[in-house]
Amino acid sequence: MYLNEASFFTFEFIILYYKITMKKLFFIVAFCFFCTIILGQVNDSQIAIGLNHTIKSSILNQDRAIQVYIPDDYENSEKSYPVLYILDGQWYFLSGVSIQKALRTPGAIPEMIVVGIKNSNPLRRTLFGDENEKFTNFLKNEVIQFIDSNYRTTQERLIFGWEAAAYYISELILQEKGLFSGAIITNGGYASEDIVKEFSSEEDIYLYMANSRKDIYYVGSSNAFNEILKNNNPKHLIWKYELFNDEVHETLAHLAIYKGLRYYYHNFDSPVFETIQQYNDLGGLDYLTAFFKERAKRFGGSDVIDNSTKNSLIWLAWNRNNFEYFTFFMTKFSDVLSTKRYASAYWQNRFGQFYLKHNDYENAIKYFNTGLITYPNSNFEAKMQQGLIEAKSKIKN
Numbered sequence: 001m002y003l004n005e006a007s008f009f010t011f012e013f014i015i016l017y018y019k020i021t022m023k024k025l026f027f028i029v030a031f032c033f034f035c036t037i038i039l040g041q042v043n044d045s046q047i048a049i050g051l052n053h054t055i056k057s058s059i060l061n062q063d064r065a066i067q068v069y070i071p072d073d074y075e076n077s078e079k080s081y082p083v084l085y086i087l088d089g090q091w092y093f094l095s096g097v098s099i100q101k102a103l104r105t106p107g108a109i110p111e112m113i114v115v116g117i118k119n120s121n122p123l124r125r126t127l128f129g130d131e132n133e134k135f136t137n138f139l140k141n142e143v144i145q146f147i148d149s150n151y152r153t154t155q156e157r158l159i160f161g162w163e164a165a166a167y168y169i170s171e172l173i174l175q176e177k178g179l180f181s182g183a184i185i186t187n188g189g190y191a192s193e194d195i196v197k198e199f200s201s202e203e204d205i206y207l208y209m210a211n212s213r214k215d216i217y218y219v220g221s222s223n224a225f226n227e228i229l230k231n232n233n234p235k236h237l238i239w240k241y242e243l244f245n246d247e248v249h250e251t252l253a254h255l256a257i258y259k260g261l262r263y264y265y266h267n268f269d270s271p272v273f274e275t276i277q278q279y280n281d282l283g284g285l286d287y288l289t290a291f292f293k294e295r296a297k298r299f300g301g302s303d304v305i306d307n308s309t310k311n312s313l314i315w316l317a318w319n320r321n322n323f324e325y326f327t328f329f330m331t332k333f334s335d336v337l338s339t340k341r342y343a344s345a346y347w348q349n350r351f352g353q354f355y356l357k358h359n360d361y362e363n364a365i366k367y368f369n370t371g372l373i374t375y376p377n378s379n380f381e382a383k384m385q386q387g388l389i390e391a392k393s394k395i396k397n
Contacts, residue, residue: 049097050114055146059138060127066143067116069097070151074113081113082156083147084261085139085180087165088124089116095254096160099261109265110299113151117143119165128161128168136172140179158182158264162253163218166209170225173207174199174237182206184260186252188218190225199234207239208260215249267295270308273316276325285332310336318350323358345371345378349387356387364391 050069057064067089071081086096093116103109117139119127127135147153157180161169166185173183174195182205189209207229211222226241240263244252271291273279283290288305296303310333317326330337330351341347348371355364368388371380 049094053146055142057138057142059134059142064138064143065118066146067093067114067118068147068151069093069100069114071100071111071113073111074152078152079111080152080154081111082154082158083113083115083151085143085157085159086114086116086257087128087159087161087169088119090118090120092116092160092162092253092257095257099254099258108269109261110268113147113153115143115147125164128164132168132171135168136176140176144179156181158184158261160184160257160260162186162256163188163249166218167221171195173205174234177201178203180205182208182260182264184208184210184257184264186210186256186260187212187215187249188221190221191228193228193232196228196232196234199237201236204236204238206264207237208256208263209239209241210252210256210259211241211243212247212249212252213243213245214247215252217249219243267291268299270306270312272312276317276320276322279313279316305333307336307339307341311341318354323354323360326354327360345375345380345384348375349380349384352384352387352391356391359394361391361394364388365395 050067053066053068055064055066073079074081084096086092093114096114096116100109100112100114144157159169159172159180160183162185166188167190169183169185170189170191173180174191175198177200181203185207186209188211209222209226211219213219222241229237229239229241242259244255247255271288273282279287288309292305293303295301310329314326314329314333314336317323317329336342348367352364352367352371355361355367365388368384368391371378371384372388
């Protein structure tokens, strides 16, 4: 193509304009990106999960660091909380906190204060071993006293220890009466038969032990301790030993804390059943009555079967298509049917359809009518109208 002088000048101008425009655009984009980074940095904030305290220990003759986590609603409540003490907090304090967060407490377990007690080698082995009495005095008279004086705590205390700390706690939980209501130990632990025989308590004390066959260093002593406990079966010591053979010496601690807390608080949450057969095997209503009485004794609150359990049993029978137990639970737990949960066309239709399916036409009509009258123009109206017509036709026939 032929370009005259004027055309060439125009073409050069366009190129120059384009270059200037692209440079401006580049600087504008770079500036915006830079501003975004700056703004992002300004808005950054640290994630805080607890406080560090220093205890000037006269017993150990040194400054000792502890970590303290308090529940999210601590500042906005007047409640007192159980405390989980974690030995070797430099490693496992965050495990205790993360389990609190992951279980969305209170639910499976209650909200707790978590205290991590930091240690360092080789001192930790000395204090958990030859100088364990000194460490117990420090724990009892300085750490626990500090926590109880500065935080709202209950008398419910649990303690966790791994490896060397597990051996220390094995004897501590049996010898220090009333200091802890439960202990979790993993990858180690042992108490002699004499210590086990001397154990005495008026209250139930819980002990959870975990190890792995792959922990070739310490599983032998865990197994031996388990045998001593089985042979003596001390009164008021409620204990459990589990092996997790996919884990090794260094990997089991976090899982052990979780499993130990779930074991200790086994009856804190409402019971859930997999099948109607399981419900019957456990003892049915007698089991539930005893469960809630024991729960109230341990944790307070009502000793009657709660609505969560009533709901889950009704749903279990419906889900397993067990009309016999569905009818039983609907009758036995009729009080729960008037709660807000069932105040919808959804549930009236669901119940109506289930009764219709099992030829209980009177109850089907009852729930369809309630759904249509109480919750008009719902998404289930057509289904309920059709079900109502079918149920009435069956009665006439």
